[in-house]
Structures are given as C-alpha cells and as structure tokens.
Amino acid sequence: MNYKEFPPPPGLAGLVDCLWLSDAAGGPAGGRAVSHRVLPDNRTDILWQDSGAAFFVGMMSSWFDVPAARRVRTVAVRFRAGAAGLFLGGLPLASLLDGRADLELLWGRADADRLGDALWSVARSDAERLALVTQALYARLALAAPGARAASALALRAVAELEARGGALRVETLADGLDVSRQHLAAQFREHVGLSPKLFARVCRFRAARAAALDAPRDRDWAALALDCGYFDQSHLIRDFQDFTGASPDAHLGKR
Numbered sequence: 001m002n003y004k005e006f007p008p009p010p011g012l013a014g015l016v017d018c019l020w021l022s023d024a025a026g027g028p029a030g031g032r033a034v035s036h037r038v039l040p041d042n043r044t045d046i047l048w049q050d051s052g053a054a055f056f057v058g059m060m061s062s063w064f065d066v067p068a069a070r071r072v073r074t075v076a077v078r079f080r081a082g083a084a085g086l087f088l089g090g091l092p093l094a095s096l097l098d099g100r101a102d103l104e105l106l107w108g109r110a111d112a113d114r115l116g117d118a119l120w121s122v123a124r125s126d127a128e129r130l131a132l133v134t135q136a137l138y139a140r141l142a143l144a145a146p147g148a149r150a151a152s153a154l155a156l157r158a159v160a161e162l163e164a165r166g167g168a169l170r171v172e173t174l175a176d177g178l179d180v181s182r183q184h185l186a187a188q189f190r191e192h193v194g195l196s197p198k199l200f201a202r203v204c205r206f207r208a209a210r211a212a213a214l215d216a217p218r219d220r221d222w223a224a225l226a227l228d229c230g231y232f233d234q235s236h237l238i239r240d241f242q243d244f245t246g247a248s249p250d251a252h253l254g255k256r
Contacts, residue, residue, distance in 0.1 A: 009134040015083035019130050026070035034146035035067040040203045044084045047076040050120050054103040058096030063246050075129045082155035082192045087140040093194030142237050155192035167204030168230030171197045206240040
C-alpha cells in the first residue's frame with residue numbers, strides 16, 4: 001500500500017490530525033482478497049474512495065482487518081479526538097464506536113454526492129483532491145452550531161492531558177484536575193470522543209508501549225518496558241497487545 005500523510009489545513013491544526021492518501025492494491029485476479037490490519041489509534045476519519053464510497057469511521061476499541069479485492073484509492077481526513085463532532089453536526093460519537101456511517105447520512109445526500117463527484121468523476125491531481133476536501137472541511141465547520149467549540153473544549157483538554165501522559169493518568173486524577181466529576185467527564189467523552197476516558201487512556205498507553213518496543217533492541221525487556229509505560233506489570237501489557245492487535249507482543253512485533 002502507498003500511504004501519505006499531509007499536515008492539517010491552516011486554522012484546523014487543533015481539530016484535524018492530518019489529511020491522507022492511500023493507494024491499496026487488491027488481491028490477484030481470481031484469487032483471495034488481501035487485507036491489512038488496522039489498530040486503534042484514538043482517532044476518527046472520513047474516507048472518500050474512488051469506488052464512490054464515502055464514510056465516517058468511528059473510534060475503535062480493538063483491531064480489525066480491511067480486505068481489498070481490487071485496487072482502492074482513498075483521500076481522507078483524520079480528526080483529533082474530541083473534534084470530529086464539529087464537522088458532523090454534533091453527532092454523539094459513542095453511537096459509532098467500532099462502526100462506520102455513510103457520509104450521506106451525516107452531511108446529507110446532496111452535499112456528500114457533490115463532493116464525491118468532484119473528487120473522482122474527472123482526473124485530478126492529489127493536490128487538487130486534498131484542496132477539495134479542505135474546502136469541504138471549512139464549510140462544515142462554518143455550519144457548526146454556535147457554542148459547539150466551547151461545548152467540546154473540556155473533552156479536548158482531557159484528551160490533551162491523557163496523550164501528554166501516554167495514558168498513564170487515573171481518570172479520577174484527570175477529573176479532579178479539570179474540576180469536574182468523573183461522571184461528567186465520562187459523559188463528555190461519550191459525546192465528543194466516542195470512548196470512555198478509561199479506554200481512551202488504555203489505547204494511549206498501548207500506543208506508547210508499542211512505539212517504545214519498536215525503538216527497543218530485538219531482545220526487548222518486556223517487564224521493564226511495561227513499567228516504563230505505566231503498566232502495573234508485564235501481563236497487563238500483554239493483555240493490551242492481545243486486545244488491540246490480536247497477537248502477543250512478540251508475535252506482533254517479531255518481524256519488525
């Protein structure tokens with residue numbers, strides 16, 4: 001697969017993580033579809049594909065495999081946690097946990113079809129397609145209800161705190177630091193993020209541990225790495241790898 005990421009458009013850096021393009025080859029003619037495994041990353045995306053499909057992908061609580069029977073070209077936007085609702089009319093993000101929704105259901109068929117046709121009905125450069133998506137994002141943000149950014153501000157602050165600590169922060173401590181109850185914080189996460197604060201922190205911690213493991217020598221000291229990344233012990237790290245990758249740490253990283 002050819003995959004490229006691009007910086008967020010001007011003015012959207014705190015809301016959009018990146019724009020991205022991919023060109024995924026399908027399986028051999030008459031053969032089985034190929035697939036690639038996607039891991040939880042505490043992000044949400046809208047994808048526009050050359051097949052005409054356009055859809056929003058919600059937060060993930062586990063891994064899943066994406067099959068490809070034929071070549072698929074994609075242009076997409078990846079939102080920072082807590083920000084996607086601003087571009088979706090305030091849709092509660094928990095309703096799409098581990099799911100996806102066709103963009104026409106979120107933006108309306110006319111707007112979704114108009115952008116899809118502009119992206120794929122004629123030959124365009126990558127830069128032109130990225131520019132069209134950028135224009136659509138500005139337009140959707142302009143439609144956000146007055147006060148929408150303020151409503152999501154608590155979730156965005158909480159997300160920043162958890163990411164800065166690699167998930168090694170108790171939910172009670174996070175809520176106290178934000179001067180809100182744990183229940184209120186959980187409600188804000190359900191609406192604006194799509195995961196509970198505890199699960200969001202678990203994914204943060206797993207991603208930090210995986211990144212550290214990729215940088216470590218082949219003879220990794222998993223017990224020490226687990227403690228360095230905020231795990232109680234090695235068994236908790238192994239459980240997270242199994243939950244979020246479908247394999248043990250050694251099996252997942254053995255060829256890396």
